[in-house]
Amino acid sequence: MTGSHPGRAPSPAPLSGPAAPCWVNLVTRDLESAQEFYAAVLGWSFRPAKLGQEFSVARRDGVPVAGIGAVATAYRMAVAWMPYFAVDDADAAASRIRERSGTVAVGPMALGTGRGALAADRDGAVFGIWERTEPATPPPAPDGHAHAWLRLHTRNAFDAAIFYGEVLGWASGHPGCCEVSYEKDEVIVDCDGRRLARISSGAVEAAPDPMIRPHWQVYFPVTDVAAAVVAARENGGRLVRQRTLDRGSEATLLDPDGGLFTVTDVQGFTAGDPG
Incomplete structure (x- = not known):
């Protein structure tokens, strides 16, 4: 993943199988403030992402659970939580989104160990797609x-x-x-x-x-x-x-x-x- 993509943390840990939600990400304005808030409310800890100082990965019991990117102002994006879905082919999925009157706003582009895109469905709900292109073994969710x-x-x-x-x-x-x-x-x-x-x-x-x-x-x-x-x-x-x-x-x-x-x-x- 390059540093130009808004609000995305690298190498998401899939929640389930193909086409399932694989990651959730917060687009915000202030990374330090967001980390303090979610640490207090959800008990998360944080590690820097490989994208620069405006990105971090939230962890629960040592397992990556979410990403935070303080890029809402820079990219004129609304502050929001959004899901990403696993796909086998990001380019094909992006084409299917457009063919069905959805919108692809960013990508597909390199994202960590894969490729992905930020999109909206035809009613305006924002979501992402992500294709793994490098082999990896994701950690299991806590307690299954x-x-x-x-x-x-x-x-x-x-x-x-x-x-x-x-x-x-x-x-x-x-x-x-x-x-x-x-x-x-x-x-x-x-x-x-x-x-x-x-x-x-x-x-x-x-x-x-x-x-x-x-x-x-x-x-x-x-x-x-x-x-x-x-x-x-x-x-x-x-x-x-x-x-x-x-x-x-x-x-x-x-x-x-x-x-x-x-x-x-x-x-x-x-x-x-x-x-």
Whole structure:
């Protein structure tokens, strides 16, 4: 990866198989402030990335879990968390995105041990694709769980599932591909037997509220949601919404720079609906 790509950490650790989410990345303005906030709220530690002083890799229990790039101002990007998806061929995936009325903003280009691109679906939700081109053995997730879970808030869940299915090869029948199912008007994405993403309808493209506009929401597992909320407030963050669910709870937070994310103690998106 070169230093010209906005907000991307090198050598992502895949969460699951092909076409699954493989990395999450925060685009922010102030790296030091972001590191202090997420260390306090999520217990992360940080190591420099090989991209210069504006990039770092977050680690939990010694395992890489996310990237942070302080490039929002330089590249005129919104402060946001976004997912990357593993693909077999970044160029082919980028072509499929364009053919289906999505947008490829950056790349494909060299990214660490692979090639990738930053894109948006046809409703404006931002995501990335990444193709591994060098052999590597990623570290396992702690305790066998994913580092993060995802929910796409979009205009129409079924239309979005078709878009991502065609771009990423979901439900293609190929070995290791992600499977798609339907539950309570939502689309569910399972990869290697683990529930990694949900797609929900109802987003409005022109809504001023970022919670309502189409976007990928990143969920991080925590053992104590209430403690995470307290830590966020004490370190300059803000609570957007907190809910008690059938089998746990969740809280959606804004970091001091405006990055939106959710913490949840509902494990793996399988025990209940994390919202």
